[in-house]
Amino acid sequence: xxxxxxxxxxxxxxxxxxxxxxxxxxxxxxxxxxxxxxxxxxxxxxxxxxxxxxxxxxxxxxxxxxxxxxxxxxxxxxxxxxxxxxxxxxxxxxxxxxxxxxxxxxxxxxxxxxxxxxxxxxxxxxxxxxxxxxxxxxxxxxxxxxxxxxxxxxxxxxxxxxxxxxxxxxxxxxxxxxxxxxxxxxxxxxxxxxxxxxxxxxxxxxxxxxxxxxxxxxxxxxxxxxxxxxxxxxxxxxxxxxxxxxxxxxxxxxxxxxxxxxxxxxxxxxxxxxxxxxxxxxxxxxxxxxxxxxxxx
Amino acid sequence: xxxxxxxxxxxxxxxxxxxxxxxxxxxxxxxxxxxxxxxxxxxxxxxxxxxxxxxxxxxxxxxxxxxxxxxxxxxxxxxxxxxxxxxxxxxxxxxxxxxxxxxxxxxxxxxxxxxxxxxxxxxxxxxxxxxxxxxxxxxxxxxxxxxxxxxxxxxxxxxxxxxxxxxxxxxxxxxxxxxxxxxxxxxxxxxxxxxxxxxxxxxxxxxxxxxxxxxxxxxxxxxxxxxxxxxxxxxxxxxxxxxxxxxxxxxxxxx
Numbered sequence: 421x422x423x424x425x426x427x428x429x430x431x432x433x434x435x436x437x438x439x440x441x442x443x444x445x446x447x448x449x450x451x452x453x454x455x456x457x458x459x460x461x462x463x464x465x466x467x468x469x470x471x472x473x474x475x476x477x478x479x480x481x482x483x484x485x486x487x488x489x490x491x492x493x494x495x496x497x498x499x500x501x502x503x504x505x506x507x508x509x510x511x512x513x514x515x516x517x518x519x520x521x522x523x524x525x526x527x528x529x530x531x532x533x534x535x536x537x538x539x540x541x542x543x544x545x546x547x548x549x550x551x552x553x554x555x556x557x558x559x560x561x562x563x564x565x566x567x568x569x570x571x572x573x574x575x576x577x578x579x580x581x582x583x584x585x586x587x588x589x590x591x592x593x594x595x596x597x598x599x600x601x602x603x604x605x606x607x608x609x610x611x612x613x614x615x616x617x618x619x620x621x622x623x624x625x626x627x628x629x630x631x632x633x634x635x636x637x638x639x640x641x642x643x644x645x646x647x648x649x650x651x652x653x654x655x656x657x658x659x660x661x662x663x664x665x666x667x668x669x670x671x672x673x674x675x676x677x678x679x680x681x682x683x684x685x686x687x688x689x690x691x692x693x694x695x696x697x698x699x700x701x702x703x704x705x706x707x708x709x710x711x712x713x714x715x716x717x
Numbered sequence: 718x719x720x721x722x723x724x725x726x727x728x729x730x731x732x733x734x735x736x737x738x739x740x741x742x743x744x745x746x747x748x749x750x751x752x753x754x755x756x757x758x759x760x761x762x763x764x765x766x767x768x769x770x771x772x773x774x775x776x777x778x779x780x781x782x783x784x785x786x787x788x789x790x791x792x793x794x795x796x797x798x799x800x801x802x803x804x805x806x807x808x809x810x811x812x813x814x815x816x817x818x819x820x821x822x823x824x825x826x827x828x829x830x831x832x833x834x835x836x837x838x839x840x841x842x843x844x845x846x847x848x849x850x851x852x853x854x855x856x857x858x859x860x861x862x863x864x865x866x867x868x869x870x871x872x873x874x875x876x877x878x879x880x881x882x883x884x885x886x887x888x889x890x891x892x893x894x895x896x897x898x899x900x901x902x903x904x905x906x907x908x909x910x911x912x913x914x915x916x917x918x919x920x921x922x923x924x925x926x927x928x929x930x931x932x933x934x935x936x937x938x939x940x941x942x943x944x945x946x947x948x949x950x951x952x953x954x955x956x957x958x959x960x961x962x963x964x965x966x967x968x969x970x971x972x
Contacts, residue, residue, distance in 0.1 A: 597771055598818035598877075602832035602884055603808035605801045612835060616822050 461664050468655055468668035477651025478672050484565070484647060485634045488572040492633075493626070495573070496580025501610075503585055514581065522578035527639045530571030534643045536562055568640035576633060583625045587618030620691045627684030634676050648672055722747045722782055722919050723888055728767055729776030730760075737763050739943040740777060745888075748917045752930040752951070755940035756966055761923040762815075764940070765892050768921065769810040770803050781810060782887055808836060811881030811889040815896050817873040819865040825852065825876050826861040832884045844883070851879040855909050871902030875909055882913075889913070891922040927971055931955055939963045 468474060502514035521529070537558035544555040554561075562570070591614050599609040641650035652665040723745040730738040737760045745751050753761045766772040768779055770787035778795065779786040787803055788795035798806075820828050829848035833839035839847075852858040855875035857868075865873055874894055881889060891910065895903040907929050914920060914933045924930060930937050931951045939946045939954060939962075946962050947954060955971075958964050 592818070594814060594816055594818035595820065598812075598814065598820065598880075600771060600804065601769060601807060601810075601812035601814075602880065603804050603836040604832070605804045608835060612831070613820055617820075 460667070461661060464661055464664050465667050465671075468652075468661075468665050469671055471651070471655055471668075473646065473651045473654050474648070474668060474672070476646050477648040477654075477669070478676070480565070480640075480645060481634065481637045481647040481672075482676060484568060484572065484637045484640060484645070485630065488569055488576060488637075489630050489633050491569070491573040492576035492580045492629075495577035496584050499577060499581035500584035500588060503581060504588065518578045518581055520578075521574045522582075524575070526571055526575045526636060527642065529575055530568050530639055530643060533562060533567035533570040534564060536567075564640070564643045564645045567643060568637070568645050572633065572636055572640075576629060579629055580626070583622055583629070584618070587620075587622035588614060590621040591617045623691050624684070624688055627680070627687065631677055631680050631684070634680060635673065720783065721745055722749075723768065723921065724780040725764075725768065725777065726780075727777035728764060728774050728779060730763055730767060730772060731775055737943050738767070738774075741940070741943075741945055743921075743938065743945075745919060745921060747887075747919055749935045750914045750918075750920045750922065750933050752934040752937045753921065753923045753940060754925075754927075754930060754937055754954075754966070755946075758942075759940040760943040761940050762892050765890050765921060765923050768888075768890055769807050769812055771812075781806070786810075804836075808832075808884055809887045811884060811886035813874070813877050813881055813889070813891045813894045815893040817865070817870070817877045817897070819873055819877055819880070821865050824862050824864055825857065825868070828865070828876060829880050829883050832880065837884065848879070848883055851882050852876070854912075855879045856905075869902060870898045871905045874898065874906045878906075878909055878913075887919065889918055889920045891920065891924070893923050893925065895924070895926060925970065927955065927967075939966070941966070 499514045499517055502510040503518075505511055505514075540558050542556070543558050543561050545553040547553050595613050595617065596609055599613045604612065637645075637647050638649045640647050641653065644650065646654070648669040652669040655668075656662040656665040721744040723743065725741060725743040727740040727742060728738055729736070729740050741760075741764055743751070743764075753765065755761050763772060767774045768781070768786065770779075773787065778788070784806060785795055786806055787798055789798055789802075790796075819825075820831065823831065826845065826848055829851060830841070830844040833844040833847065834841055849858055849861060852861055855878055857872055857875055857879070860868060860872065860876075865876070868876065878894075894910065895906050898906065903926070907926060910920070910922070910929070911933050922929075922934070934951045936948060937951045937954045938948045939958070939960075941962050946960050947958065949959075954963065955967065958967060
């Protein structure tokens with residue numbers, strides 16, 4: 421048998437795959453046919469996409485999401501540090517903060533901020549020697565936009581705190597000890613050694629949360645912020661083309677979410693593990709950012 | 718004899734109810750190399766970490782160059798220092814770790830200049846040229862732009878030594894610097910340490926390398942169960958130990 425001629429090889433035929441593919445294609449075709457029969461005025465959709473109020477809705481959606489996420493990241497870092505503090509009261513406070521703001525539905529939080537004037541008609545901060553730092557009607561101070569911002573940002577900050585905590589925990593304690601051993605202060609150790617290396621763990625879930633946030637802004641429509649959903653309702657209340665305007669809003673959501681997804685991909689890749697090891701990439705990515713540029717080193 | 722550079726007096730440390738250090742005394746004069754030997758669990762590493770206040774001590778004192786580490790002496794009392802002020806004291810005490818602990822997100826050169834630039838405020842240009850000189854001394858100048866993950870364990874440990882030396886410390890602490898290395902890489906690290914010792918660096922070394930202790934140490938301290946069993950020149954303690962505990966240990970580790 422040793423000198424036998426090479427025998428032809430017959431590859432395994434994956435019949436199951438062919439069947440599954442055929443079923444999927446057939447279902448998609450049926451869906452397409454159904455949609456073709458649907459009573460949708462397709463021609464009006466492109467118009468709605470570029471309506472003036474839709475542009476305003478898009479702007480508000482993006483601005484609300486970006487500011488809320490930014491505030492949440494800063495608050496989240498602070499809460500995460502409190503959670504790891506040596507001070508038991510600080511740890512307890514951080515845990516309670518996360519418990520509360522993560523526990524309540526975002527919509528409920530938005531409604532509470534929006535209706536704050538019912539229980540506090542006036543917000544004032546008194547200065548110690550007379551006079552006021554802030555003295556204003558709550559309704560003027562907290563607009564619908566601000567209420568939505570507070571609700572979204574505080575809820576997200578609780579999630580960010582947990583993400584940042586996981587990131588900080590992922591950095592080996594040896595890194596902190598090495599930083600201490602060359603005389604770095606706790607603050608410098610956090611900024612120069614721990615946080616940069618925690619970024620690798622922090623960025624992917626943060627990107628996920630931001631995409632969630634973009635869609636979460638739709639809840640602001642309930643209190644009358646002109647974001648994409650509210651803008652769509654605005655148009656359809658005049659012409660009753662509800663589905664067409666919702667599709668126009670949907671298109672914008674897909675656009676911004678796609679852009680955010682691409683951004684996340686590049687950010688992740690910049691911080692990701694590969695040839696030089698995970699932490700090295702983080703260092704390289706950070707150096708490109710003006711915020712933490714090390715003095716020409 | 719002059720005042721010792723390092724003086725530890727009755728250092729005690731406990732984790733919960735477990736006493737890991739039961740009152741350890743140690744004196745190291747300038748330029749001396751002292752090796753701490755002993756079975757694992759003896760408290761060697763814990764004691765070393767007390768010397769730069771990585772561990773807080775529960776009793777006794779550690780004096781480096783006349784300063785109580787982790788404390789400030791005022792009116793006959795020792796006041797515990799804030800972490801920020803301890804950081805200032807640590808500038809003068811270098812430490813090399815078992816697992817190297819190089820900053821993974823920075824290149825070899827950046828690891829070495831981090832301390833001088835960020836902590837001492839040395840101008841970047843000066844710090845760079847000094848760092849390159851140090852890397853030359855540990856034989857890694859050509860890897861200055863590499864990242865730690867691209868280096869072998871022995872190379873990483875030599876960079877870690879350079880990083881510590883860049884702070885121009887008065888005292889260097891080595892915490893089992895070769896224990897995490899593949900056997901064939903141990904030699905290159907010990908060679909750097911021997912050179913340092915010959916050049917007069919004051920060193921306290923926790924090690925299992927008996928040959929290094931015999932060759933480089935001025936004094937070896939044998940610890941067991943959180944206490945000093947015996948102290949003396951290596952030729953005495955390693956060849957002719959006075960205590961049974963030491964003899965048992967040496968019988969197990971020496972070939």
